[in-house]
Amino acid sequence: MVRIPVRCFANAGQVFHPFIGHNIIPGTIPIGTLLYHGTTRNAIPSEPEWTSTDPEHSLCFALGDGVGWHLTLAATRPLKVLYFDGSSAAKVPEGTMDIQDIIAWGEVQPERILDEDSRITDLCRWGKEFGIDGFARMEMDFEVMLCDFTAGVEVVSFLHVRVLWKDTNGFPPNRPVPAPGPDIWNRIVEAMHSGSWHNHHPGESRIVLDLAGLVSLYDIALAPSLVPVRAGLERQDHRVLGISSEDISQLMRKLTEVISRPDPGSGIDWKALTHVIVDRYADRLELVRHLLNFTSSDSQELLQRAKLVQTQLRVMLAPYLLDATVVPSADTPGLHPLQWASPMFRLCATTHTTAMTYQVPLMTPSERLLLKAIEDIMREICRVTTKMWAVGVTSGFDTLFPIELDGEPDVAQIMNDWRQDTQKLMSWLDWSIWIKCRPACGPEEICYLPTWPLNAPTPRQPPQDPQNTTDAPAEVNHLADQVGHPPEGSAIADAFSSIETPMEEWKRPQPKCVRRLPPYQF
Known part of the structure; x- marks a missing residue:
């Protein structure tokens, strides 16, 4: 894959x-x-x-x-x-x-x-x-x-x-850096x-x-x-x-x-296609995850929540729900219990890319790699969502495909399985659109993902700046006008590398709201 x-x-x-x-x-x-x-x-x-x-x-x-x-x-x-x-x-x-x-x-x-x-x-x-x-x-x-x-x-x-x-007097050499x-x-x-x-x-x-x-x-x-x-x-x-x-x-x-290469490729707008896919599924998967973040000892409350999830799963698959679909009874011999849903899965997984197969001879190798990646992505999204939806249908949660049940479904177990499936899928997709501050930031704040140079650990054994005569980072001296012209391209924010962040938090950052107005805090 x-x-x-x-x-x-x-x-x-x-x-x-x-x-x-x-x-x-x-x-x-x-x-x-x-x-x-x-x-x-x-x-x-x-x-x-x-x-x-x-x-x-x-x-x-x-x-x-x-x-x-x-x-x-x-x-x-x-x-x-x-x-x-x-x-x-x-x-x-x-x-x-x-x-x-x-x-x-x-x-x-x-x-x-x-x-x-x-x-x-x-x-x-x-x-x-x-x-x-x-x-x-x-x-x-x-x-x-x-x-x-x-x-x-x-x-x-x-x-x-x-x-x-502008300090017109400058800083005396023996004065501490402000x-x-x-x-x-x-x-x-x-x-x-x-x-x-x-x-x-x-x-x-x-x-x-x-x-x-x-x-x-x-x-x-x-x-x-x-x-x-x-x-x-x-x-x-x-x-x-x-x-x-x-x-x-x-x-x-x-x-x-x-x-x-002189060849411009197939002319397919890959960016537009991929944003269509993200637009179609990102917030819907996020809503499903939110709905599944629910527990209750009341069986009716749990059942109603499962039906809400089922509706959202059906929304994602709506263009592919065939009228000819027949949901077999659970005891039908010789059939996988979810095989009946395979036509919907195939339509979901291939609709966005089927027509592109005719363009393959015109594609660059990079485009063929992109096509394969998008096919794999759609296959995984549709595999997971179709399976979850089909389980909901056979459990009696879907009003569009009603069935007669032989016994009561284990709603709590189904919800737990759905929760795991959704989390695994979203972790695998790892889309940046899901990186956001929760709750949303106020008007005096921005949503900030800790990144270099702020909150970053200082590189180990950095080369010495020959103009730096103190133990402070070179750019701190730059900011305080303690040296002459710094090397071009050295970043102002390197001065704040002393704002230490634990390595685990740095490598796996989480977004947070930071103030746009004084007092500033990171």
Whole structure:
């Protein structure tokens, strides 16, 4: 069963799903799209540098002594990019940079987590042959590692902006570094807030992904060496470290083929199809799970709740409920008790993809992988929901298909079985649309999923910043104006890596409401 796009197709280009990416997707940034770059220097970059898709993010890099420079660029032609999925800009040792390391350096190099200058330089050097303009990644918000600030973009403005309160006296060298003030926290919160706009459908629409060119390391034909590496591990613990040199070579050949291909593929809108599937089933499965979260010692209450669940199951299968359906009695010999429901299952599982089989000769290999994944997803959704519905019918819960019962059904056991089936299905699908704050956040809050750099554990043994003469992280000094110009692209929010979070909570984060107004708390 092909699992990869269970996550990728539903979440591509969305902020609200961590963590370690396994997919590379070519894309374009349309003409007229704005990109932003914040800096402490009065100079437009002449080397590869980082840009953001939202100014709230880039302004975090324009601190200096309270003022900085903010560059706005506009794409003058479609910019060719590669998108690394997951939290691919997070500087943590769990493997977020694995795929980038392979492309830049030919192997995973965990000790170079923070070697971002070399990473962007070597990625751009590799991509130049293929006309790649940049690489898209995600942290609190999306960023584009732009290879050339003079190619395919024009300057809209380059402004000297007031970012924070400006201390005209500066800080004496022997004076303690002040604690981050509310203005700094406001910048951080607004960067998070702008990122939250892309949490769910349609995701980051300014980066248009070409799913017909998806390259996935969950494709076991592409990277079979990772199968034993991932065996027994939860999804959050999967990473690319451990891939064989043979599979690395195969990956690079595949990537070269995808980004060089002249064939646009079948023309199927895979993103639209996958969102249709998510729209049809996500909130309905969530409602079923909610209804099943119920216990009662009153048998009539339990029966009424089971009938409510049955109605929702029938809603999901409504387009496929054949009038000719005959529900056999339980003692009919030679039949599996649920075999009568198989026509509904087949219709449910294949309706979205049957017509596409005629397009297979026109599909790219990536599209065929997507088709197989969607077929597997629909088969599993329909297998589980049809089985649950059919059990409800044979238990006398369905008013549309009434039957005569021989004895009373064990409603409590049926509800328990349904609960387990629903939870297993939703865990397997793992759709980002189900990541939300419960209860919903108030108007002064945003729903925040702990992610890098806030609440993140500090990378082990980070390289020393030669400009850092204290024990504080380099970016803390940057924020407090204790050093000169920091390395371009170092994130303001690295200053708050001291906001420690237990590793388990970091690796398996849960959304929570955080304030958009003072007093801030994470």
